[in-house]
Amino acid sequence: MKLFIQLTVLFIAFISHKHEAIAISNLTYTSFVFPVNKHTDAAKTLYSINLMTTFVNMQFSHANFLIDIEGPLTWHDCILLWSTDPETSCPKDKLCKSPISCEEVECTRFRANSFEKSSCPPMTNRSTSPGWGFCTCPVNLKNPINGNCVQPELNGDSFAANASDGRNPFLVYHDINIYAACAPSNSFTSFPTNVSGVMAFSNSPYALPAYYSRSSIKASVALCLPSTSSANGVLFFGSGPFYLLPHSDVDLRSLLSYTPLLKRPDSFSYFIGVNAIVIKHRSIDVVGTTTTKLSTTEPYTTLKTDIYNWVIRRYSVVTKRMLRADPIAPFSLCYRSNIDGTQADVNFPDIEFSLPDGKNWTIYTSNLIKQVTNDVACLAFVDGGATSEHAIVIGTFQMEDNFLHFDIENLSLGFSSSLLNKDTSCANFNFTTGSMDMYP
Incomplete structure (x- = not known):
């Protein structure tokens, strides 16, 4: 009977709408947990976390995002799409995200809070999302690898992460809903192989920690970078505790x-x-x-x-x-x-x-x-x-x-x-x- 209940809970998790988090109030988790990869195939050594980016055909798609504790905003390889059914309208092998209009208050707020003003080209409301009819919101950011300016477009975004008690990841996924930005694929040519985004962990009001400052998941990042590309390090987002083997009883x-x-x-x-x-x-x-x-x-x-x-x-x-x-x-x-x-x-x-x-x-x-x-x-x-x-x-x-x-x-x-x-x-x-x- 216990096994049946466990399998039933898992089944419900996977048939939930897109990658919606499981809302079970008595689950004891304190953080999200991400494997950390070391990359040595770019101009300099870099590190990424693996994120779940979308839920299609009963399974998650994954992508690697650079760890950036300085950047103001998360951005990645995706396109904007305004549609009542984005899962069927989105081109194959692309991530489609909901656009933020240049007329929306969040567009104005981000541009006002950005420090990338003097060294990057002026931001203009130059394009519209197909089938939408409103101007999109390009924003100025810098490529953390080569320092070049990029102008991805602001969007409402959602990712999924494994919940954790600090010892293991759970078979439970938690939504991370944030503002991010979509950039074309050619923006990532300087990135390591199979890395297609940047996850911002800075103190910006648009980086990941700001979205959890008043939630049960605390605005806290625990980072442990691996010294080899053959084994994963770990990043926790949340309050802890945190454990590493063989000292499984030492926080x-x-x-x-x-x-x-x-x-x-x-x-x-x-x-x-x-x-x-x-x-x-x-x-x-x-x-x-x-x-x-x-x-x-x-x-x-x-x-x-x-x-x-x-x-x-x-x-x-x-x-x-x-x-x-x-x-x-x-x-x-x-x-x-x-x-x-x-x-x-x-x-x-x-x-x-x-x-x-x-x-x-x-x-x-x-x-x-x-x-x-x-x-x-x-x-x-x-x-x-x-x-x-x-x-x-x-x-x-x-x-x-x-x-x-x-x-x-x-x-x-x-x-x-x-x-x-x-x-x-x-x-x-x-x-x-x-x-x-x-x-x-």
């Missing part, structure tokens, strides 16, 4: 140190205060408290030139006994990691970011030294230039196998430093689907 939040998340009036990005960079008991002060940005589209941490030069000089001193190698761009300090066919036994010193309230984010070797070739490893920091807007931009190599909790509701960032030191990694979430016994 990762208990391992985190927290520091305030800072905002800037001219940016949707997330910032933290870094007071100093410390290498072997010596430090350089970082002027200002809102100059350290976190980015999921920059592959390596970049430092303003004066800070970068100090780091390189200091790190050269504390590693003077290690065999050097010729620099390999974009790095300037490299080491021999293979000597006469033997892997060198090298103990690289850590680097610490000294944060407010006495907290330290320690960058260990796994996030500090990049193996560039079989024989050469380099300090994975990059010179951001003398006129860089930000003193520090923390890139994804320094985030891999670190657990980061963006607690947007409480404006704080939780960080673990390397999970490898805690006998786990970002590839250790249990994506085995939880059973219907999750129902109380």
